[in-house]
Amino acid sequence: MTGHGGADPRLLPMIAAERRRTADLVDALTPAQLDTPSLCGAWTVREVVGHLVSPLVEKPWRLVPVLVGAGFRPHVANARLARRVARRPPAELAAALREHAGHRFRPPVVGWLGQLTDLQVHGQDIRHPLGLPADLDPERLRVSLDFLTGGRAVGFVDRRRVAGLRFEATDLGWSAGQGPVVRGTGAALLLALTGRRAALADLTGDGAATLGVR
Structure with missing residues (x-):
């Protein structure tokens, strides 16, 4: 595994697989489950899904007004964007994850390793409070654990x-x-x-x- 934001060729297929897995999970959730508080701050399960979908469906130029409105605080802007996207019907959110499973979105600093880890962590943010099995792929989990303990997981x-x-x-x-x-x-x-x-x-x-x- 490389140390520069995750240039390993295995990462994009892993990310795509995690997005499809998340889509299957979203399709299986009831409205009550979607409105359950997640493990991620004040976000509901639905808003966590909105966060995972937002970089796949929002055009970069549309993020500028959100960032300005948040006082150029990225975390605040991210939360607002997640809540906005989360208002879409659950079936549409799941479809977006499948349609854009191969999207090459690469977060700054943490790269594709960060994106893979974000998907797995937020998947557990959803599953844990709902009492659902972790259902993590061992190989992908090992990659993320290496990333989290390797000193480069900024923000994680x-x-x-x-x-x-x-x-x-x-x-x-x-x-x-x-x-x-x-x-x-x-x-x-x-x-x-x-x-x-x-x-x-x-x-x-x-x-x-x-x-x-x-």
Whole structure:
């Protein structure tokens, strides 16, 4: 795996597969499930889907007024755009994910590695509060865990929070880091590394309490 925003040729097919998987999930959700709070801040499940669809359907020039209106604060603009796109019918959101599964959207700084990881993390933001199985592809999950623990996941991981800890996935034969161990499934580690406190109950090891305090 490369270290420059993710130029590995495997990444685009992985991203496309995750978008199609998310589309299948959206098609299976009820209106009540779509309106359930997700693990991602104040967003509902529907708004998380809107966030994943927005870079695929919004033209770049249309983002400027949103950014200006948000006082040039990217996170605020991103949230507003996600909510706007989320107002579309769920079937339309799912169709957009399938139609644009191969879209080469490449976020700044984190590149395609970031896009793959964003899709997997937000998939768990949806599934976890709904009590649905993680259903993550092991190969794609390993790629994202490597990214999250590799020091380049800007905006995903607080380095101070994970420093001096070793992470071990009990179902993947994967590990990274040195120090007290934080042990759990790959899905639980994915959420914990990205700051989702809901995953802490699924972790064990001498480092789990340290991670929780941080």
